[in-house]
Amino acid sequence: MVQSSVLGFPRMGANRELKKANEAYWADKLSRDELLKEGKRLRLEHWKLQKDAGVDVIPSNDFAFYDHILDHIQLFNAIPERYTKHNLNKLDEYFAMGRGHQRDGVDVPSLEMVKWFDSNYHYVKPTFQNGQTFKLASEPKPVVEFLEAKEAGIVTRPVLIGPVSFLALGKADRGQSVDPISLLDKLIPVYVELLEKLKAAGAETVQIDEPVLVLDLADKIKQAFKPAYEKLVGANLPKIVLATYFGDIVHNFDVFPAIQNLHGLHIDLVRHPEQLEAVIGKLGPNQVLSAGVVDGRNIWKTNFKRAIEIVETAIQKLGKDRVIVATSSSLLHTPHSLESEKKLPEEVKDWFSFATQKTAEVVVIAKAVTDGPASVREALEANAKSIQARASSERTNNKAVKERQAKVTAADHERKSPFPERYAQQKTHLSLPLFPTTTIGSFPQTKDIRIQRNKFTKGEITAEEYEKFIEKEIEEVVKIQEELDLDVFVHGEPERNDMVQYFGERLDGYVFTTHGWVQSYGSRCVRPPIIVGDISRPAPMTVKESQYAASISKKPMKGMLTGPITCLRWSFPRDDVHQSVQAQQLALAIRDEVLDLEAAGVYVIQVDEPALREGLPLRAGTEREKYLSWAVDSFKLSVAGVQDSTQIHSHFCYSEFQDFFHAIAALDADVLSIENSKSDAKLLKVFEDKAYPRHIGPGVYDIHSPRVPSEEEIKERIAEMLVYLRPEQLWVNPDCGLKTRQWKETKAALTNMVNAAKFYRQKY
Numbered sequence: 001m002v003q004s005s006v007l008g009f010p011r012m013g014a015n016r017e018l019k020k021a022n023e024a025y026w027a028d029k030l031s032r033d034e035l036l037k038e039g040k041r042l043r044l045e046h047w048k049l050q051k052d053a054g055v056d057v058i059p060s061n062d063f064a065f066y067d068h069i070l071d072h073i074q075l076f077n078a079i080p081e082r083y084t085k086h087n088l089n090k091l092d093e094y095f096a097m098g099r100g101h102q103r104d105g106v107d108v109p110s111l112e113m114v115k116w117f118d119s120n121y122h123y124v125k126p127t128f129q130n131g132q133t134f135k136l137a138s139e140p141k142p143v144v145e146f147l148e149a150k151e152a153g154i155v156t157r158p159v160l161i162g163p164v165s166f167l168a169l170g171k172a173d174r175g176q177s178v179d180p181i182s183l184l185d186k187l188i189p190v191y192v193e194l195l196e197k198l199k200a201a202g203a204e205t206v207q208i209d210e211p212v213l214v215l216d217l218a219d220k221i222k223q224a225f226k227p228a229y230e231k232l233v234g235a236n237l238p239k240i241v242l243a244t245y246f247g248d249i250v251h252n253f254d255v256f257p258a259i260q261n262l263h264g265l266h267i268d269l270v271r272h273p274e275q276l277e278a279v280i281g282k283l284g285p286n287q288v289l290s291a292g293v294v295d296g297r298n299i300w301k302t303n304f305k306r307a308i309e310i311v312e313t314a315i316q317k318l319g320k321d322r323v324i325v326a327t328s329s330s331l332l333h334t335p336h337s338l339e340s341e342k343k344l345p346e347e348v349k350d351w352f353s354f355a356t357q358k359t360a361e362v363v364v365i366a367k368a369v370t371d372g373p374a375s376v377r378e379a380l381e382a383n384a385k386s387i388q389a390r391a392s393s394e395r396t397n398n399k400a401v402k403e404r405q406a407k408v409t410a411a412d413h414e415r416k417s418p419f420p421e422r423y424a425q426q427k428t429h430l431s432l433p434l435f436p437t438t439t440i441g442s443f444p445q446t447k448d449i450r451i452q453r454n455k456f457t458k459g460e461i462t463a464e465e466y467e468k469f470i471e472k473e474i475e476e477v478v479k480i481q482e483e484l485d486l487d488v489f490v491h492g493e494p495e496r497n498d499m500v501q502y503f504g505e506r507l508d509g510y511v512f513t514t515h516g517w518v519q520s521y522g523s524r525c526v527r528p529p530i531i532v533g534d535i536s537r538p539a540p541m542t543v544k545e546s547q548y549a550a551s552i553s554k555k556p557m558k559g560m561l562t563g564p565i566t567c568l569r570w571s572f573p574r575d576d577v578h579q580s581v582q583a584q585q586l587a588l589a590i591r592d593e594v595l596d597l598e599a600a601g602v603y604v605i606q607v608d609e610p611a612l613r614e615g616l617p618l619r620a621g622t623e624r625e626k627y628l629s630w631a632v633d634s635f636k637l638s639v640a641g642v643q644d645s646t647q648i649h650s651h652f653c654y655s656e657f658q659d660f661f662h663a664i665a666a667l668d669a670d671v672l673s674i675e676n677s678k679s680d681a682k683l684l685k686v687f688e689d690k691a692y693p694r695h696i697g698p699g700v701y702d703i704h705s706p707r708v709p710s711e712e713e714i715k716e717r718i719a720e721m722l723v724y725l726r727p728e729q730l731w732v733n734p735d736c737g738l739k740t741r742q743w744k745e746t747k748a749a750l751t752n753m754v755n756a757a758k759f760y761r762q763k764y
């Protein structure tokens, strides 16, 4: 019989109960016991939900109050002393590592948090000391939760992060030099102890995640698999299913001798179905294959026909008892349930499947291949109908969009003249001084702005009233920028809630959920817009506000748009056409907006692309270069239509370009503004080394705190930048995100910034 399996379930609950409980606990509005109870309730609810759906292999220890890697940090007692020395209770110590702790005389910042592979989830980075030791927690969470489920009559498969990934995803603590992977020998006995306890508690099988296997691995990491997994096999230990996801593992086949003895192997067949045959060829003689055919990263209904074909291929080679039907990864990256969505167009809702629905999908597929298609005929027919309806829907077949895409030429991606000629025109057209000053787009979003926006959304004020309010806000920020004597103004973005949703709501091809929350980090959830069809722009999106702002400003006004890659990456993309096609559609829509802005008298236009880097495929090589090529093309297509005298800016929230500098250079943006105040100015060296010809505005001060930087400090910062950048190419601006600040410190800081720029203007 072919079993069905889920690799992990979202933790938040149907109504983000976990977020609410956590935040109430942090605000002293919920007791520790109440929080623990709520966690327990949610776990049970999610186990039951999967059990009722008929899932054979249900995960435990996939729950976490904050983050599952943080759970393991505490489980193995890999806790830096700065967190243990205050004798906080275990829960507070845990949250202290996740989000910092500042009360009762204790003041300790959080551990570093980083993106989980190429998802929008963030994990807490394990942080090791020289001489690091490990010790199993006295009541190990995986054992506690396994027993908890067992008591409720549900036998689960505990999920652990694997020892190699746990170390490889970590780093040495500040001031420490330890190489994490060198700690393997010390860590393995703790895993053995934990596995023994799980076995004693009744766990027959565990899922051990080694997602680093999809990355390009250094030899010493690859070599760690053998000593690690040799010791994790034994009569007193549960069987191990080793899970990989988000990529293929073919390039790491030399690790196989180390894992061929394990009970089973899970691979992601949504992202990389082509790895199936090669992996089957590598399996040990009795090894089980867990086939990840239900997408854990997106919201689309699984195409049953295709999934069943893949699973059947595996069964032909391995037999039914050696194949498991599974989600491609944990369902952590999908919203809880489609049932909560009351406002989606019915047509579109029928195409979706959230975590709860995906849980049912693995069951149907497993049944279809076990008992034959007739046993689930209705489900298969309904699925085929949905897939067919989506494929033939007008939303996914917009003729006008397709025709336009077919006509795109190479020339459409190029500006009319090379940069030196453009710049000569821009300089006079915009009367820009040396060291021009500007900001990145938003200005403080006061309470009043949020109140008015809310009233407008709820229909409590009319569109005209809201528009008037926005105009007044724009007038104010223009006046302030005049007083500050900035050189290129912005309208302040008072009308925008979010940089992708704002555009998505104005484009055809997008839909929005009301409950489609996905955990981003800790208690923070995001609700990504969904690209359901071909994208087009029915009407201008930002022209009214920018045009008004330009009309009342004596200085150039910078129009502000979100770029195609960021719109794509911060949404759930379609899975029926390549992402490059969606990016090009977005680019064409933005191109129209850019040209409308120019026609409306906006001659500086910034297209933000903060998500460009996070879209980078996990492995270097062809796949990454292909991505960069279409990503760069889509940016260029979105802006290249303008006159030479119109200045194109782009913005990135970081300065680490070393890995893909050629792509940043290929954007051909006249000005790049980048977040830099918290980074080493040395990161700018690459611009010097590569003789980058165009202009750059590295953030000269950190806007993330209310602290006002002095003029001297900013001058010093500029001096550091001038080591690597030529005076003619340097813009002076803060980092991005002023919308989160108050006006008081914003004005004070920008006054100092403008004075610092003027100082250098005198000097050169």
Ligand code: GLN
Pocket (backbone or CB within 6 Å): 440, 441, 442, 499, 560, 608, 610, 651, 652, 653, 736, 737, 738, 739
């Ligand atoms: N223009 C946006 C702002 O200043 C940019 C936000 C971002 O970089 N993430 O708010």
Ligand code: ZN
Pocket (backbone or CB within 6 Å): 610, 651, 652, 653, 654, 675, 736, 737
């Ligand atoms: Zn930014």
